[in-house]
Amino acid sequence: MNEFRVNQQRRRLLKLGVAAAAVGLPGLSGRLYAAPAGGPRLLVVFLRGGYDSTNLLIPYASGFYYEARPNIAIARPDPASNTGAIALDADWALAPAVRDTIGALYAQRQAAFIPFAGTDDLSRSHFETQDSIEMGQAAGTHDFRSGFLGRLAETLAGTRTAADAIAFTDALPLAFEGATTVPNLSLKNVGKPPFDERQARILSEMYSGHRLESAVTSGLELRHEVAREIADEMSAANRNAITTKGFELEAERMGLLMRDKYRIGFIDVGGWDTHVGEGAAEGALAGNLSSLGKGLQVFSQSLGAEWNNTVVVVLSEFGRTFRENGSRGTDHGHGTVYWVLGGAINGGAILGAQQRVDRSTLFQDRDFPVLNDYRALLGGLFRSMWGLDARQTAHVFPATKPVDLKLV
Amino acid sequence: MIGCHPARSSLRVAATGLALVLALALLQSGCASGGRQAGSPSVPVLRREDALWLERVTFGLDSATVADYRRLGREHFLDGQLHPEGKGLPPAVDAEIASLEVSHLDPTATLAAVDAEYRRIKAMPEGPDRQQARKALNAQGNKLAYQAVRRDLLRAVYSPAQLQEQMVWFWLNHFSVFQGKERVRWLVGDYEERAIRPHVFGHFKDLVMATLQHPAMLQYLDNNRNAVGRINENYARELMELHTLGVDGGYSQQDVQNLARVLTGVGVNDGNTPRLKPELLRLYRHDGAFEFNPGRHDFGAKVLLGQPVPGLGFDEVDAAVSIIVSRPACARFISRKLAMYFVADTPPPALIERMAGTFMHTDGDISAVLRTLFLSKEFAAGVGPKFKDPMRFVVSSVRFAYDGRPISNTHPIVNWLNSLGEASYGHQTPDGYSLLEVNWASSGQMSRRFEIARSIGAGNAGLFDPEDGSTAQAAGFPQLANRLYYEAVEPFLAARTKQALDQANSQQEWNTFFLSSPDFAYE
DSSP states (O other): OOHHHHHHHHHHHHHHHHHHHHHTOTTTOTHHHHSOOOOOEEEEEEETTOOOGGGTEEOTTOHHHHHHOTTTOOOOOOTTOSSSOEESSSSOEEOGGGTTTHHHHHHTTOEEEEEEEEOSOOOOOHHHHHHHHHHOOOTTOOOTTOOHHHHHHHHHHTSTTOOOEEEOSSSOOGGGOSSSOOOBOOOSSOOOOSSOHHHHHHHHHHTTTSTTHHHHHHHHHHHHHHHHHHHHHHHHTTTOSOOOOHHHHHHHHHHHHHHHTOSEEEEEEOOOOOSSOOOSSSSHHHHHHHHHHHHHHHHHHHTGGGGGGEEEEEEESOOBOSSOOTTSSOOBOSOEEEEEEOTTSOOSEEOSOOOOOSGGGSBTTTBOOOOEEHHHHHHHHHHHHHTOOHHHHHHHSTTOOOOOOOOO | OGGGHHHHHHHHHOOSHHHHHHHHHHHHTTTTTTTOSOSOTTSOOOOHHHHHHHHHHSSSOOHHHHHHHHHHHHHHHHHHHHSOTTOOOOHHHHHHHHTSGGGGOOHHHHHHHHHHHHHHHHHSOSSHHHHHHHHHHHHHHHHHHHHHHHHHHHHHHHOSOHHHHHHHHHHHHHTOOOTTSTTHHHHHHHIIIIIIGGGTTSBHHHHHHHHHTOHHHHHHTTGGGOBTTBOOOHHHHHIIIIIISOTTSSOOHHHHHHHHHHTTTEEEOOSSOOOOOHHHHTTOEEETTEEEOGGGOOOSOOEETTEEOOSSTHHHHHHHHHHHHTSHHHHHHHHHHHHHHHTOSSOOHHHHHHHHHHHHHTTSBHHHHHHHHHTSHHHHTOOOOOBOOHHHHHHHHHHHHHTTOOOSOOHHHHHHHHHHTOOTTOOSSTTOOOOSGGGTOSHHHHHHHHHHHHHHHHTOSSTTSOTTSOOOOSOOOOOOSSHHIIIIIGGGOOHHHHHHHHTOSSHHHHHHHHHHSHHHHBO
């Protein structure tokens, strides 16, 4: 990292520190003081369906991009137009749909992109690839009882930075499978807990010694905890003029829970399988990206000062065909673009191994190759975040050589 | 003893003769004799393995099913389930289904009308009228999709042909379509009725061909857009990966692309016959809202799974499907999935092999494969508990709680399925819902299940409210500690569950704990 970047980061941290202190003045909110000190936080956002990364991070310097996508390409950066891509460097530009959200984070060096990222799974099947990513195991092994986030939580369990984990989903994702029960709860609708303590105790006892015991017990407890947290926060936040809804509301609640308790979170977002009419600067994909960007921005804000201790990874099972198909959409592809966000990351950069984007460099004359294995990327990232040693890193991602992109 | 309360409460709420009869029966058998001596002396006591087997074949126990089983014995009961002709619904339920608009819909005319309305709306100037028209059209689509689900749920709860209803669910899930895509909302009722239901016990190839020729599937997986020179390979891939061979079924990316070419021109009829040269017109096919348009077909030579695809035009599709479904990988993939649904999350490999063997030598006869499954020695030996997915959980709850008494309102059930994450026609991706415990038994899902148990157990879930939102006429307090309970459940309950039930302060609580128990969570 060069000196300028280091200084920039120090200054930014300093500024944020001052801002946090100002917000934390006595009388404004007692909860800020209740927040545990420091400790890295990780949110994994899984875009299920294989999002068209080529229309998020646009290779605008490639004439072939415009040739291959006559109907759905996003226009080259143009200062005079709002519908054009936003240049990030000489090769890549960002979709205008996330200009004010992820684009703003990038400008503050709080966002980075890793193109040509993904897995060595070549099935181009949503389901197999999602599963293999979530398992994160060495090639050839398929243990459905073990996911990479489950192993990360296990690894941290015995250490100083033991991390409570949670999935903000209706079902527990495969990524969290493992020895310990990770609670899950979708924050779309959060109501009053339905059972009093006596009833909850009787229900739990019924499952005592049963294989679902810890799921039952932690589920009943979590409902109480979340109802308390959200209710406190909502009454405290009523003066906030902005009323959020949908994914933004969910993201806001996720931020509160991760600020106060949980250190490893997971959410999935669907609707990315754009075989038909995906649109360009505007349209179906742009709408999804815009809502995702807004939600992640709200998430960063609701973490308060802890945003500086937080890393968000946005990933998807694969990219899509480089050429548009016959229905102004795209079919299943291979390499994709991962995002990394965080208050104190070395962002504002396009990272990892890259190559020229042209017809001749397409993988199987169809899609992007994978030059950056996701297990190596995430292994390197987790290693720096938590100071893991070689054995611990290998427990999370076996048979992988971690790559350090110097993001944290 | 709390278990005797329902007899008293059913006397209290006895608005109908049925409730009175049930209450008297309870007094005579279950509670009066201490709750252990089930049934009359001439009837053999239901053994635990009988109850477990019966729970698998059905969506859950009710008195009529148990009585049938005792009368017929296992093999005859199964034969009756595999040949359900003449097993009618209760008249009240039948009449309700017949009164639904979705039961009288012509998909071709509906699609044409919906398309015309969309065009009309598109041509309208932006403003409140346009918004209003759009809203009305959406409301109509949602209403028809809801009616399809309502019909499906009523059949699942009340049909004596229980295995058929489970198979309808199974195949609808296997050939999953999502109501949020294109015009699928208007088509799901017809999809179930004509593409799935007639073939649930038939030959597997017919089932594949019926779904392949239904506009719901063609719109959902975009094959209506797949044309020569404008390939869309979405359906071709899922047809092999999800519907027939499985992801490890031995096909390549090249096979996906070639099958996509075979499927060019297979699409949806918009009411007009395309203008074609005479030699192509001869190859045009059209059946209802399905069409094969040779003008959009790729007539080049193709190889699929190492075999040349014979025929010309739509005959290629038939030949390609034959090539696919006659592969051993297909027999195994389908057998394994059936065994996962009915037997265990990880079914015994030997059973899968025998089922696949039946599949191969009967040309994919589904009823023969099911017979192999349900009469297998693995089943007779006891196959271990299978966790109920949300559909099985809510349907078995309602079957048990109301034991044949027709509910009027299905909205609560639809809401429960939504909140448990298994909405009918609500799975966005084509893989359908999981059949595995691990995907339904997380901490969040278990708590939600308990909340639903409480809604049902408290008797205020709204199942007896009129569908039109008018004031309720009938009370619906459920009779969970009923004769059926003492006959088929109580003798086999786990000690911890009994302890919990003994701590119940009210009948409502008793019901809630029972439906939340591990005994009821598994079948």
